[in-house]
Amino acid sequence: MRHPSLITLLTDFGSQDAYVGIVKGVIAGINPSARIIDICHEIPPQDVFRGAYLLYTSYKYFPKGTIHTAVVDPGVGGKRDIVCVKIRDYFFLVPNNGILSFILQEELPEEIVRITNTTYFLQKSSRTFHGRDIFAPIAAYISCGVKPQQLGTHIQQLNKLDIPEPIRTKMGHIIGQIISIDRFGNLITNITKKHVRDLKTAEKYLKVTIGKRKITGLSTTYVDVETGKPLILFGSTGFLEVSVNQGNAQEYFKAGRGNKIAANPYK
Numbered sequence: 020m021r022h023p024s025l026i027t028l029l030t031d032f033g034s035q036d037a038y039v040g041i042v043k044g045v046i047a048g049i050n051p052s053a054r055i056i057d058i059c060h061e062i063p064p065q066d067v068f069r070g071a072y073l074l075y076t077s078y079k080y081f082p083k084g085t086i087h088t089a090v091v092d093p094g095v096g097g098k099r100d101i102v103c104v105k106i107r108d109y110f111f112l113v114p115n116n117g118i119l120s121f122i123l124q125e126e127l128p129e130e131i132v133r134i135t136n137t138t139y140f141l142q143k144s145s146r147t148f149h150g151r152d153i154f155a156p157i158a159a160y161i162s163c164g165v166k167p168q169q170l171g172t173h174i175q176q177l178n179k180l181d182i183p184e185p186i187r188t189k190m191g192h193i194i195g196q197i198i199s200i201d202r203f204g205n206l207i208t209n210i211t212k213k214h215v216r217d218l219k220t221a222e223k224y225l226k227v228t229i230g231k232r233k234i235t236g237l238s239t240t241y242v243d244v245e246t247g248k249p250l251i252l253f254g255s256t257g258f259l260e261v262s263v264n265q266g267n268a269q270e271y272f273k274a275g276r277g278n279k280i281a282a283n284p285y286k
Contacts (some may be wrong), residue, residue, distance in 0.1 A: 029089040031062040049159035065093035075121030083108035096146035105130040117180035135171035193282040204267030210259040228281040
């Protein structure tokens with residue numbers, strides 16, 4: 020594989036401060052030819068679960084060799100490790116705090132390196148801005164051809180988040196929960212097509228209960244129902260969504276992440 024030169028950034032740094040710009044400046048100072056793509060910087064502060072979900076739903080759409088740098092790091096300066104992980108065709112530069120959990124449900128790491136070689140850090144490193152002082156320079160050096168094994172020592176395990184799995188009852192009903200809410204207010208659940216075995220039947224008979232409200236029938240697009248009406252469909256990420264055509268399902272159902280939903284795929 021040729022030296023990777025594309026670096027993505029996913030952080031909770033926001034856009035009102037200079038943090039993201041500084042990280043990019045450090046990368047450019049080491050490898051001016053590196054390409055940098057922002058995945059997202061508006062993750063709620065310290066929300067590792069949200070970061071893990073967004074990283075999972077985006078990483079595979081980038082070219083082989085991409086260096087995915089994800090800094091949602093509430094343990095910055097503490098005992099948590101920073102790791103470089105090779106998974107299939109990608110490098111991941113992340114805190115070892117579970118941010119790869121969704122990906123690890125589908126992929127096995129080929130290599131995990133705990134980063135300890137300070138040669139590749141900025142000379143004067145702070146304990147509160149590792150995005151600038153460790154993640155940025157390491158990403159840049161990898162893009163220049165530095166191998167993961169040069170960065171530290173190999174380890175075998177990664178920390179994982181507790182990602183809820185849908186439960187199937189004896190009656191065949193599926194109990195899931197909301198795991199993410201996008202900026203449009205769509206309620207994204209942990210239910211996938213593999214949990215709804217008969218999609219043909221689901222198109223007509225699938226019933227989803229959220230709170231005291233029920234929605235019947237699986238839609239394929241948001242405009243399958245009238246404006247302002249709720250619907251359920253499998254969204255672009257492959258998860259079942261509860262949505263409102265040209266509306267906000269979060270407000271409509273007064274729901275939040277972690278709320279349970281019940282799906283009945285039968286008549």
